Amino acid sequence: MIGILLGIRLLFKVFSLKKGSLRRPSLKRLVVAFVWTPLFSIHLLINQFFMLLDEVFFPSFKKQSTDRMTFIVGVPRTATTFVFHTLAKDQSNFTAFKLWEIILAPSIIQKYFFAFWKRMDQNGIWNHIAAFFDKILFSALKDIHEMSLSKPEEDESILLYSLSSAYLYYVFPETKLLDPLIFFDADLPESKRKKVMSFYHKCVQRHNYVYNRNEERIFLSKNPTFTAKMKSLKEEFPKCNFLYMYRTPRETIPSTISLNKSIFSIFNSVKQDEYPLQRDIAHMVLLWYEESLNRINENPSSRKILIFDKVRTMPEKLFQDVYEFLSIPMNKGVQIRLEHIQKESSSFQSQHKYPKDLGLQFENVDIRIKEIESSFDQINE
Numbered sequence: 204m205i206g207i208l209l210g211i212r213l214l215f216k217v218f219s220l221k222k223g224s225l226r227r228p229s230l231k232r233l234v235v236a237f238v239w240t241p242l243f244s245i246h247l248l249i250n251q252f253f254m255l256l257d258e259v260f261f262p263s264f265k266k267q268s269t270d271r272m273t274f275i276v277g278v279p280r281t282a283t284t285f286v287f288h289t290l291a292k293d294q295s296n297f298t299a300f301k302l303w304e305i306i307l308a309p310s311i312i313q314k315y316f317f318a319f320w321k322r323m324d325q326n327g328i329w330n331h332i333a334a335f336f337d338k339i340l341f342s343a344l345k346d347i348h349e350m351s352l353s354k355p356e357e358d359e360s361i362l363l364y365s366l367s368s369a370y371l372y373y374v375f376p377e378t379k380l381l382d383p384l385i386f387f388d389a390d391l392p393e394s395k396r397k398k399v400m401s402f403y404h405k406c407v408q409r410h411n412y413v414y415n416r417n418e419e420r421i422f423l424s425k426n427p428t429f430t431a432k433m434k435s436l437k438e439e440f441p442k443c444n445f446l447y448m449y450r451t452p453r454e455t456i457p458s459t460i461s462l463n464k465s466i467f468s469i470f471n472s473v474k475q476d477e478y479p480l481q482r483d484i485a486h487m488v489l490l491w492y493e494e495s496l497n498r499i500n501e502n503p504s505s506r507k508i509l510i511f512d513k514v515r516t517m518p519e520k521l522f523q524d525v526y527e528f529l530s531i532p533m534n535k536g537v538q539i540r541l542e543h544i545q546k547e548s549s550s551f552q553s554q555h556k557y558p559k560d561l562g563l564q565f566e567n568v569d570i571r572i573k574e575i576e577s578s579f580d581q582i583n584e
Contacts, residue, residue: 206365206366206367207366209366209367209380210366212380213371213375213378213380214240216375216378216380217232217235217236217240217375218232218236219377221377224377225376225377225467225471225472225473225479225480226375226376226377226471226472227472229471229472231469231470231471231472232470232471232472235374235470239374239470243363247363247364247366250309250310250313250364251364253309253310253312253313254309254310254364254405254409256310256312257310257311257312257409260311260312261311261312261412263412264311264405264408264409264412265405265408267408267409267411267412267416268411268418269404269407269408269411269418269422269440270418270442271418271420271421271422271442272407272421272422272424272440272442272443272444273297273421273422273423273424273443273444273445273446273529274424274425274426274429274433274436274443274444274445274446275287275290275423275424275425275426275445275446275448276425276426276427276429276430276433276445276446276447276448276495277427277430277447277448277449277450277495278427278430278450278452278455278459278488278491278492278495279427279455279458279459279462279488280450280454280455280458280459280462281427281448281449281450281455281511282448282450282509282511282514282515283425283426283427283448284349284425285514286425286446286448286509286514286522286525287299287355287423287425288349288354288355289518289522289540289541289544290423290522290525291355291423292540293534293536293537294420295420295534296420296421296531296532297420297421297422297423298410298411298414298415298420298421298422298423299355299358299422299423299424299425300355300356300358300361300410300424301352301353301354301355301356302350302351302352302353302354302355302356303317303333303352303353304410305356305358305360305361306352306360309361309364309406309409310409311409311412311413314409314410314413314414315413317329318413333351333352333353336352337350337351337352337353355423355425357425357426357427357428358403358406358424358426359426359428359429361403361406362399362402362403364402365398365399365402367384367398367399367402368384368428369381369384369385369387369428369431370428371384372384372385373463373466373467373469373470374470376467376471376479376480377480383395385428385431385487386431386487386490386494387399387428387431387432387435388431388432388433388434388435388494388498389431389490389494396435397435397439399435400432400435400436400438400439401439403439404439404440407422407424410422421529421531427491430491430494430495431490431491431494431495433445433494433495433498433499434498437498437501437502437505443505444505444506444507444528444529445498445499445502445505445506445507446506446507446509446525446528447495447499447506447507447508447509448509448511448514449508449509449510449511449579449583450510450511450512451511451572451576452488452489452492452571452572452575452576453563453572454511455488456484456485456488456489456561456562456563456568457557457558457559457560457561457562457563458557459484459488459562460478460480460481460484460485460557460561460562461478461557461558461561463479463480463484464477464478464479467479467480478557478558478561481561481562481565482562482565484562485562485563485565485568488562489568489571489572489575492575493571493575496575496578496579496582499582500582507524507525507528508579508582508583509521509524509525510583514548515548516548517545518541518544518545518548519541519542519544519545522537522541522544523541
């Protein structure tokens, strides 16, 4: 169930009277109901309108090639953002959605409009607006990862415009309506998976049509949620490659539970000492691992496994291996940047603090973790 029907049903899930629910009536839920939902609905309709106009004024965009695509996947807290941002800085070889494009310009018409504005903006109004949003809005999200209108961002967000993004769960938690979007390949019927992938495909085509017409660069995408979409992505983009980030579930499960607390607290009533939905999140992470095992076994030539510990200890060698895997040259600027990253990695200390046993105490979790670790050891031999 995706699209308008799902949106209507979610409106009846804004509040929950169940004791202890994240959606219990509160100031934040009132803001979600009477501020966020109407504003988002208007924003969605505006962007959908302009995307519809693309079909009229730029119909040839649907012929735009998307052969060169690389997806950075892996469960949350596996350094996907670090790898994504590092590669995306090499703009001679990679292109990606930036946050401003996802929010303000998913259509071709909007992309051209903002490109014209920025080109004609002699007074730097755009830069002032971007700096304002970066400081006021995105600084509050720094616990998730570094965000800026000008930086590349997860394009799972663009699926919000078709009401088919797993991110809706943060706004409407504890509802089974969204499970098919979270466990995409496993739970969503094939016909609906194809519709979502077709929408995403057209969004990528729009980006390439404006910024990568001759496909001289690789389109780069990073989304932990796409770990649950690897089968559908390979079907939609047969020539795509995957960079799969691996870190033991013993570390990713507690870290993901802690991370989700920060995101849930934006839209829901979360107590200071509360880590909500621990069992559900642990189950989700484990299922994503188990599902992805099948996917990376099916397509060994189009995927490369990157080990989390090597991101911290051997980043220069790791990125050299990535460039070799993708068969692209590494220029001098990239080499200098990697040398700098290598030096910084030795002194890096994570500031993300949380209890290390979150989500690990539930029944069968330890057994499933051992099976996952063993399977990845065999694949990576």
